[in-house]
Amino acid sequence: MTGKMRPPRGRRPSAWTTRQWLRAGVAASLAVLTVLGMTGAWVLGRTAAISSELVDRRFPAMSTAFRLESALLNQESGIRGYGLTGTPEFLEPYRRGLTDQHTYTAQLTELLDADTRARDDLRRVQDALSTWQERIARPVAASPPGAPPPLTAERAAEAETAFDAVRQAVADQQERLRAERARTRADLAATMRLRNWLFAAIAAVIVLLAGLVFEGLRRGINRPLEQLAADARTVAAGDFGHPITSAGPADLRRLSGEIDFMRRRLLRELAVSEEARRRLDAQTADLQRSNAELEQFAYVASHDLQEPLRKVSSFTQLLQRRYGGQLDAKADQYIGIAVDGANRMQTLINDLLDFSRVGRVHHDPVEVDLEAVMERTLSVLSIGIEEAGASITHDPLPSLVADPTQMGMLWQNLIGNAVKFRRPDRAPEIRVGVAREGELWRFTVTDNGIGIDPEYADKVFVIFQRLHTKDVYPGSGIGLAMCKKIVEFHGGTISVDPEYRDGARISFTLAPEAPPAPSTIAEATRATPEPAP
Known part of the structure; x- marks a missing residue:
């Protein structure tokens, strides 16, 4: 009848707990992801370095080399024009070419600082240019204007040979720069292909890890928990003899054992x-x-x-x-x-x-207009109110679902007590207040009578508890006890305000809805016929 836990079939159950399995799985996954992340970071760094070299060095170096060639051509054109005409305006391109030459040479020197072969090419350009400038450009530029310098004709062949050497050096430099740029582009393309393959492999490994983790959780945790839940539902449905299956990690098996013990x-x-x-x-x-x-x-x-x-x-x-x-x-x-x-x-x-x-x-609860109940109460108590000279005022009273007879008894006892327990030296002044308090209505009945000492605030609601003799104030001592019973039957509470000192203030709450159905005992007693008086 009590049953025993069924041991799992097949291989011996693991002694590891769910936490240990999770720690091992997380550690292995983190190790794999760390290696993949480091490899990916290296590839990204390599790609960024090659891109930076291509963008920041190779392309600017090629562009600057073209600008340097243009500056050299400007120098050669200016010297040739001045040598043929002697007109000083032809020296302007030469001088501008000299300025650009120094600028672009400095830029190339900075860009090619790490490339020894490229710096050697630049040095050969500078050497060939220095030979041309020393043998041709400077002497021609130093000749007086007006007539063509005689040096131009004397060194015409040498000038052509010297500048051809400059052109050749510049062409060699540009050719090497193009080759280096093409090589860098090839390296970048190869690195990007490697990056793409690597990230595809990382994505595949992550998907594989996710699948392994999901399958491990399903087999090691979800399936035992589902079996445990199914067994628990069977037991909860009333089959208390159904045993709880033990499976999964050690802590889940312990949990199954504790549930089965329970x-x-x-x-x-x-x-x-x-x-x-x-x-x-x-x-x-x-x-x-x-x-x-x-x-x-x-x-x-x-x-x-x-x-x-x-x-x-x-x-x-x-x-x-x-x-x-x-x-x-x-x-x-x-x-x-x-x-x-x-x-x-x-x-x-x-x-x-x-x-x-x-x-x-x-009676069956109905919608009760407390304004109408108050009017009937004042009509019933009219003789006593008139003899006492009482003044009674009240806020607009709400309607609620209640027993109308008991509501009349409640107001009759509260107003009657306020009129009865008056001071001999003043006319009673009675004020009925009402306010909404959450889901309930809060009512207060305030008078200027003899009041209630705080020490008797609870005693006055006990049946037959009187604070005065019947010779001073007539009555049976049941009124406030009946009020308490009516209020509590309608889902509220009643109490004396201990802070009020100018008379008495009774505060009580009433629920706006009908009171709950009577209990089984009350229904049984209610079924007993009441004998006629």
């Missing part, structure tokens, strides 16, 4: 609780029957007490009317005490009946 313990406890429930059902049925009989007895006893009380009250009043003044003063006093006691006993029994009905005998 299942076995619940199975034992259920056997005990089932027996206790059967006994409790029997006791509950006896208690319901006893409560119904007690309430029936209370009603019968209360109504049976009414008849002798009515007789006692009637005959004592008859004695008072017929023989009052014919006997001595002592007899008249005794007759008055008997009449008063019988009347008070009858009032007390009626109040007790009303108190017992609250929460037990109730």
Whole structure:
């Protein structure tokens, strides 16, 4: 019946916990990803270096070499024109070419600083250019203007040969720069291909790792958890004899074992609780029957007490009317005490009946207009209010779903107490306030009467608890206890405001919706017929 855990079939279960498996998997994945990341970083760095060399050195060096060639051609054109004409304007391109030559030579020297062969090419260009300038350009430029310098004709062949050497050196330089640029481009293309293949491999490895991790989690964790959940649902559905399967890492197997231990313990406890429930059902049925009989007895006893009380009250009043003044003063006093006691006993029994009905005998909840209830209450209490000279004001009262009879009893007791417990030296002033407080309505009944000491703030809501003798303030001591019972039946609370000192302030809340349905015991007692008075 209790069952045992089924050991997993096949290979021996691992002693590793879920955390250990996760740590090992994460460590292996991080190691692989670290190697791939370092390789990818190297390839990216290599690609960036080659791109930088191509953009920052090779292309600018080629462009500067072309500009240097243009500057040299300007020098040669200017010297040749001046040598043929002697016109000074031809020296302007020469001088501008000299300035550009120094600028571009400096730029090339900086760009080719790390390339020894390229610096050698630049040096050969400079050497050939120096020979041409020393033998041809400077002597011709130094000749006086006006007539063609005679040196031009004397060194015409040498000038052509010297500048051809310059052109050749420049051509060799440019050819080497083109070759280096093409080589760098080839390196960049090869590195980019390597980068693309490497990142494709990294993506494939990441997908493979993700698949391995997913499959490992599915087999090692998800599948055992699904099996555990399925077994738990079977047990929760009522099959407490179904064993819990143990599978997966060590901690999941321990969890399965603990759940299975709990299942076995619940199975034992259920056997005990089932027996206790059967006994409790029997006791509950006896208690319901006893409560119904007690309430029936209370009603019968209360109504049976009414008849002798009515007789006692009637005959004592008859004695008072017929023989009052014919006997001595002592007899008249005794007759008055008997009449008063019988009347008070009858009032007390009626109040007790009303108190017992609250929460037990109730009408169907309906929409109750508290304004109308207040008007009826003031009409019922009109004689006492007029005799006391009381002033009663109230805020606009809401409508709520409640028992209309109990709402009338609530307002009648609260307003009646405020009028009754007044100061002898001032007329009662009663104020009823209302405000919304969350889901409830908060009501306050404030008067300027004798007040309630804070030490008695809870005592006044206990049945038969009086703070004054009946000779000073008449009553049965049930009114506020009945108010408390009505308010709590309608989902609220009631209390005395201890901070208010100019009289008494009763504060209570009422729910805007109907009170909850009566309990099983209340329904059972409600079904008992109430004898007619």
